[in-house]
Amino acid sequence: MLFDLFGVIARHQRPGSLDEMAALSGAPTDAFTTAYWIFRQAYDAGQWTAPQYWTAVLHSLSLTARPDTIEKLRLADIDSWSRVDDRMVGYVQSLRERAEIALLSNIPADHADAFLTAQPWVRHLDHVAFSGKIKAAKPDPAAFRHCITALHAAPADFLFVDDRDQNVLAAQATGMNGHLFTGHEERAAALDTWLSAP
Known part of the structure; x- marks a missing residue:
């Protein structure tokens, strides 16, 4: 994910x-x-x-x-840009027992360094791709290809979750599955369904 x-x-x-x-x-x-x-x-x-x-x-x-x-x-x-949703942080961390969990964020390199210092939980995810570090920002296909390569997975193995239509569409164009995030409550049902699929 x-x-x-x-x-x-x-x-x-x-x-x-x-x-x-x-x-x-x-x-x-x-x-x-x-x-x-x-x-x-x-x-x-x-x-x-x-x-x-x-x-x-x-x-x-x-x-x-x-x-x-x-x-x-x-x-x-x-x-x-320093605030997090603690409920979502906990949810994402809980998913690591069921899937590889990665981040792909548009964020400048100096912001990324500050965020990693303030939010050490990020370091425990399976992969973190910050645009300022990988030199590609969504919806550039290169950002998604970076994650595909880094996680040694096929595009179809991914579910990409973003709150912007253009980024979800860009992920789908690379072959990923995409989910448009609209809130915490709908998120659980949609993501759990995907994780439970054969």
Whole structure:
């Protein structure tokens, strides 16, 4: 079983965090939010370092990319993605008796390092693929192929669980089974059914 992280096991970005980062940068929230997401894919995919990403964001807003500002934004950004759903963490850990369990998450390399430090349970899974580390971010097929190779399994042996349609469809295009995560309650029935299939 291959799980997405944010929106499934971990929570989405903390509400209000983009307003706080915008204030740190000195930009209006709307403009900051647009710049934050426009450049995100390259950062998630390990094509840019944190300073490169934040410099691009600030320059697009006609702001000076000072090292101290970049570091404050970087740390605030990491903190904004730091929450987990403890119930899902427990559930995923319980599945290890029944299947190999892996993670595939779009997350920058420096965020991944911080997440691993704060959440040591992740290290006990069968495989962890963080986009910033493997240099490929969903829905890029290369991200899914990395997991197929790493776990020495056929695509059809996987059930990929994600809260975004485009990522589930991309996984299915590689030959994986896919499940769109919409909540904790429906999750148990769907995943347990798949695990029980002959």
